[in-house]
Amino acid sequence: DIQMTQSPSSLSSSIGDRVTITCRASQSINTNLNWYQQKPGKAPKLLIYGASTLQSGVPSEFSGGGSGTDFTLTISSLQPDDFATYYCQQSYSIPYTFGQGTKLEIK
Amino acid sequence: EVQLVESGGGLVQPGRSLRLSCAVSGFTFDNYAMHWVRQTPGKGLEWVASITWNSGAIGYAASVKGRFTISRDNGKSSLYLQMNSLRLEDTATYYCVKDGGEKRISGRGYYFDFWGQGTLVTVSS
Numbered sequence: 630d631i632q633m634t635q636s637p638s639s640l641s642s643s644i645g646d647r648v649t650i651t652c653r654a655s656q657s658i659n660t661n662l663n664w665y666q667q668k669p670g671k672a673p674k675l676l677i678y679g680a681s682t683l684q685s686g687v688p689s690e691f692s693g694g695g696s697g698t699d700f701t702l703t704i705s706s707l708q709p710d711d712f713a714t715y716y717c718q719q720s721y722s723i724p725y726t727f728g729q730g731t732k733l734e735i736k
Numbered sequence: 737e738v739q740l741v742e743s744g745g746g747l748v749q750p751g752r753s754l755r756l757s758c759a760v761s762g763f764t765f766d767n768y769a770m771h772w773v774r775q776t777p778g779k780g781l782e783w784v785a786s787i788t789w790n791s792g793a794i795g796y797a798a799s800v801k802g803r804f805t806i807s808r809d810n811g812k813s814s815l816y817l818q819m820n821s822l823r824l825e826d827t828a829t830y831y832c833v834k835d836g837g838e839k840r841i842s843g844r845g846y847y848f849d850f851w852g853q854g855t856l857v858t859v860s861s
Contacts, residue, residue, distance in 0.1 A: 663847045665781075672831055672854055673781065678847035684836075716781055720846040723795045725783040 745855030758832030
């Protein structure tokens, strides 16, 4: 199985900050990497697919990059609505594994 | 508006069976692969199973293979998950999830663009 490791596991930041979350795959997954945002009691929401394609309706403050084994999710300027938990997920091969999550909290 | 509504969750004893259903609307169900993903507080998000738009290819997580069966009825715009021989570790919220790619024939590149609200399955004696 491909292991997905996110860092950091938690992060405290302020409104307006630029934040970067990283995700590392245990083997190359090309650009088959997706990012999701989840708020308490809600289903995950797709933010980015194919490593860098912004899902329709997602604010442009979100961006994704990387290929191979190392990927990033960047929020250019934190908004109040962005405080949530973020997950990466690989869709290169079965089983489609998720990272353990990064909880983004208000400082 | 895309909607996915799960049903069938509940409390069940170990070793028993449960069938989850997902009724969808707002998109052409026949054209998209569908997935089940579960979530537990301790283990986070776990992909469970996937089925292509025409049921031509199906995949399972090792933890459920041989016990769970994913299926779909395109005429009823519905997705199902038959869960047999349930174990304590199957306790989770189960989400019905739509794939983002139309008539995809390969699982590589799947992305989960719409999720249901989830249904809780509790396996306990």
